[in-house]
Amino acid sequence: MQPINHVAGKAIPFGRKNVDTDVIIPAHWLKTITREGLGQGAFEAVKKEPGNVFTDPAYADAPIIIAGDNFGCGSSREHAAWALLDMGVTCVIAPSFSDIFSGNAFKNGILTVALPQEAIDRLMEVAQEQPIDIDLDTQTVTTPFQDRFPFDIDPFRKHCLLNGLDEVGLTMAQGDAIATYEDKARSTLPFLAKTPASVD
Amino acid sequence: MTTAPRTLYQKIWDAHVVDARDDGTCLIYIDRHLVHEVTSPQAFESLRVSGRPVRRPDLTLAVPDHNLPTTARLDANGNRIPIADAQSAQQLAALQKNAPEFGIRYIGDTDREQGIVHVVGPEQGFSLPGATIVCGDSHTACHGGIGALAFGIGTSEVEHVLATQTLLLKRSKTFEVRVEGKLGAGVTPKDVVLHIIGMVGTAGGTGHVIEFRGNVFEEMTVEGRLTVCNMAIEAGARAGLVAPDETTFAYVKGRPYAPAGEDWDKAVAWWKSLATDPGAAYDKSIHIRAEDIQPTVTWGTSPEDTSSIGGVVPAPEDFADASKRDAVKVSLEYMGLTPGTRLTDVEVQNVFIGSCTNSRIEDIRAAAEVLKGRHKADNVKWAIVVPGSGLVKQQAEAEGLDRIIIDAGLEWREPGCSACLAMNPDKVPAGERCASTSNRNFTGRQGPGSRTHLMSPAMAAAAAVTGKLTDVRDLVPELTSAN
Ligand code: SF4
Numbered sequence: 001m002q003p004i005n006h007v008a009g010k011a012i013p014f015g016r017k018n019v020d021t022d023v024i025i026p027a028h029w030l031k032t033i034t035r036e037g038l039g040q041g042a043f044e045a046v047k048k049e050p051g052n053v054f055t056d057p058a059y060a061d062a063p064i065i066i067a068g069d070n071f072g073c074g075s076s077r078e079h080a081a082w083a084l085l086d087m088g089v090t091c092v093i094a095p096s097f098s099d100i101f102s103g104n105a106f107k108n109g110i111l112t113v114a115l116p117q118e119a120i121d122r123l124m125e126v127a128q129e130q131p132i133d134i135d136l137d138t139q140t141v142t143t144p145f146q147d148r149f150p151f152d153i154d155p156f157r158k159h160c161l162l163n164g165l166d167e168v169g170l171t172m173a174q175g176d177a178i179a180t181y182e183d184k185a186r187s188t189l190p191f192l193a194k195t196p197a198s199v200d
Numbered sequence: 201m202t203t204a205p206r207t208l209y210q211k212i213w214d215a216h217v218v219d220a221r222d223d224g225t226c227l228i229y230i231d232r233h234l235v236h237e238v239t240s241p242q243a244f245e246s247l248r249v250s251g252r253p254v255r256r257p258d259l260t261l262a263v264p265d266h267n268l269p270t271t272a273r274l275d276a277n278g279n280r281i282p283i284a285d286a287q288s289a290q291q292l293a294a295l296q297k298n299a300p301e302f303g304i305r306y307i308g309d310t311d312r313e314q315g316i317v318h319v320v321g322p323e324q325g326f327s328l329p330g331a332t333i334v335c336g337d338s339h340t341a342c343h344g345g346i347g348a349l350a351f352g353i354g355t356s357e358v359e360h361v362l363a364t365q366t367l368l369l370k371r372s373k374t375f376e377v378r379v380e381g382k383l384g385a386g387v388t389p390k391d392v393v394l395h396i397i398g399m400v401g402t403a404g405g406t407g408h409v410i411e412f413r414g415n416v417f418e419e420m421t422v423e424g425r426l427t428v429c430n431m432a433i434e435a436g437a438r439a440g441l442v443a444p445d446e447t448t449f450a451y452v453k454g455r456p457y458a459p460a461g462e463d464w465d466k467a468v469a470w471w472k473s474l475a476t477d478p479g480a481a482y483d484k485s486i487h488i489r490a491e492d493i494q495p496t497v498t499w500g501t502s503p504e505d506t507s508s509i510g511g512v513v514p515a516p517e518d519f520a521d522a523s524k525r526d527a528v529k530v531s532l533e534y535m536g537l538t539p540g541t542r543l544t545d546v547e548v549q550n551v552f553i554g555s556c557t558n559s560r561i562e563d564i565r566a567a568a569e570v571l572k573g574r575h576k577a578d579n580v581k582w583a584i585v586v587p588g589s590g591l592v593k594q595q596a597e598a599e600g601l602d603r604i605i606i607d608a609g610l611e612w613r614e615p616g617c618s619a620c621l622a623m624n625p626d627k628v629p630a631g632e633r634c635a636s637t638s639n640r641n642f643t644g645r646q647g648p649g650s651r652t653h654l655m656s657p658a659m660a661a662a663a664a665v666t667g668k669l670t671d672v673r674d675l676v677p678e679l680t681s682a683n
Contacts, residue, residue: 017523022642027621031287033241033294070403074642076338078354099407099438100352107356156225171364174219178366181218181229191459191467192231192331197305198258
C-alpha cells in the first residue's frame with residue numbers, strides 16, 4: 001500500500017448526496033479478476049450526463065472528489081475503491097460516508113475526510129477555481145483562500161495510512177493471540193470452533 | 201466478565217474478541233466465512249502473491265452464485281453447457297480453481313446444494329446462531345435471521361479473513377427495532393422490513409447493528425427472519441439480528457454442518473444465554489405497531505422510497521428535505537412515474553421472484569399460493585421464479601409448486617442471484633418495469649435502464665397475474681403461506 005500523508009490538487013466538485021456504489025462503478029464492471037482498469041468504468045452513468053464534472057477537462061486527473069452525504073452507500077463492492085484509485089483519486093471529502101465504503105477506501109490507501117456541510121459547500125465553491133490541500137499529519141483541509149477545516153480520523157487508520165501499512169501483515173504478526181483464542185474456543189465454543197470439515 | 205446487562209450483539213461481540221486495542225478497535229474472530237466468485241479473485245490473487253495460506257479452510261465455504269445463468273446447466277447428455285459471457289466464465293473458473301488450491305470446500309454449479317451463498321449458509325447449518333459470519337457481499341446481514349452476527353466485507357477484508365480468520369473492527373452502536381401487534385393477512389416479513397426501511401431511511405441505521413425484537417419477529421419463521429435481516433443493510437445498518445430461540449434451534453438441528461451430540465447440547469445452552477438481558481440499553485430504539493404495516497412496494501430508486509400498495513406516487517414537494525426533493529425528482533423521471541398516479545395503476549412487464557431476500561421455500565410457497573389456478577397477464581412478457589438453492593428447488597418440486605408456477609405461465613429456473621443484479625443473463629430491459637422480490641431498486645440494478653419495484657413474493661405473484669402492481673389481498677384475501 002502506498003503511504004499517504006498529503007493530497008493536493010484539483011478537486012472534482014461532485015456534491016451529490018447518497019452516491020451509491022452502483023454509481024461509482026456499475027455492476028457490469030465487477031466481472032474482473034484483477035484490480036486494474038476500473039477507472040474507465042468509474043461514474044460511467046454520470047459521465048454521460050451533459051455538463052458533468054467527470055468529463056470536464058478542468059478536473060482531469062484530479063486526486064480529490066467532493067461529494068454530499070452518505071457517499072459510497074449500497075453494496076460492499078471494493079471495486080468502488082479500486083475504481084477511484086484507478087482514476088487517480090486518493091481522497092474523498094463528504095459530510096458522511098457509508099461504513100463499508102470508508103473501510104474499503106482506507107484499506108486501499110484512500111483517505112476519506114468527513115466535514116460538515118458548510119465546509120463542503122465552501123470547498124465546492126473553491127474547487128471550481130483552485131486546488132485544495134489535505135494534510136493528514138495535521139488533519140486539516142486548507143485552500144489558497146486561507147480556509148482551514150480540521151477533520152477527525154481514527155488514530156489507527158491514520159497511522160496505517162501515513163506508513164502505508166498492510167493490515168493483513170499486521171494481523172498475522174498477532175498469530176499467537178489468534179492461536180490462543182482458537183485453543184480456548186475449542187473447549188468453550190466447540191460447536192463454533194469446528195465444522196464437519198475440520199481435522200481434529 | 202461484566203455483570204451489566206448486555207444486548208445480544210454485545211454478547212456475541214464479547215465472545216469473539218481476540219485482542220482489544222486502547223482506541224476501541226478489536227481483533228474479532230470469525231467463525232464462518234462464505235466465499236463467492238465476485239469478491240474473492242483479487243483476495244486469492246493477493247494471498248498467492250504473498251505466499252500466505254488460508255488459516256482455517258475448514259471454516260470457509262465457497263459457492264458460485266452471482267454470475268451463473270439460471271437456465272439449464274447440463275445438456276441432455278449431461279455435458280456442461282458453456283457460459284456465453286467470457287468474463288462471467290472467467291470469474292467462475294477462478295473460484296473453481298482457487299477453492300481446491302487453498303483447501304476450501306467448494307459447492308459447484310451443478311451440485312444439488314448449490315445456490316445463493318446466503319441461502320446455502322443457513323440451509324447447510326454452516327451459519328449458526330451466535331457465530332460471527334462474513335462474506336464479501338453486503339447482504340450477509342441475512343444470516344442475522346438465525347441469530348448470527350453477520351455482515352458484508354470488501355475484498356481486502358476477504359483476504360484478511362482468509363489469511364487470519366479475524367477482522368479488525370470497532371463495536372457498532374445498537375438499534376432496537378421493535379414491532380409488536382398482529383400482522384394482517386397478506387402482510388409478510390418483506391412488507392415488515394420495507395415498512396421499517398421506509399420509516400428509518402437508508403441512512404437511519406448507519407453505524408448501528410439492528411436488533412429486531414417484539415412478538416412479530418418471535419412468531420416469524422426463520423425464513424422470514426432471514427428476509428428481514430437481509431435488508432437491514434438497506435436501512436444503513438452493518439447487520440441485523442433476531443435472538444435465537446426454539447424456532448431457530450428446530451431450524452438448525454440436523455443440518456449437514458450443524459453441531460450434533462454433546463456439542464449440540466452445549467450449543468443450545470449457550471445460544472439460550474445470548475438473548476438481550478432485561479434492562480440492557482440500546483443506543484437507539486423505535487417501536488412500530490404491526491397493525492400499521494400494509495403490503496408495501498417501492499416507487500423510487502432507493503429502498504426507502506416505500507408506500508403501502510394503497511398509496512399514490514408521491515411528488516417531490518411532499519418531502520421536507522431539499523436534497524431528498526431533488527433525489528425524488530430524478531428518481532421519478534428514471535422510473536417514468538407521474539406524481540399522484542395510484543400505485544395499483546402502474547403496469548409491469550416483468551416479474552422476478554428470487555434473490556437471497558426471497559427465494560426460500562416459504563417464498564416459493566407464497567408465490568404459488570397466489571398463482572394457483574391463475575395465469576400471468578398478457579402484458580407481462582418475462583416472469584421468472586428462481587429458487588435460492590438446489591435444495592429449495594427440489595423441495596418445491598416435491599410439493600408440486602413448480603407445476604403451479606409453470607401452469608401460470610411463469611418460468612421455473614435453476615438457482616442463483618439471477619435478476620437481482622445485472623451480472624448474469626437475467627436482466628430487465630431498459631425502460632421496462634419489474635415487480636421484484638429482491639432487495640435493491642437502485643438505478644440500473646436489474647440492467648441498464650431497468651425500473652424496479654420491490655415487494656414480497658405474494659405481491660410479485662399478484663402483479664404477474666394482473667400485469668399491474670396489485671394488492672395481493674384483492675386476489676387472495678386470506679393468504680396463509682406468507683408468514
Ligand atoms: S441475490 Fe442479490 S443481494 Fe443476494 S447475494 Fe445475490 S446479488 Fe447479492
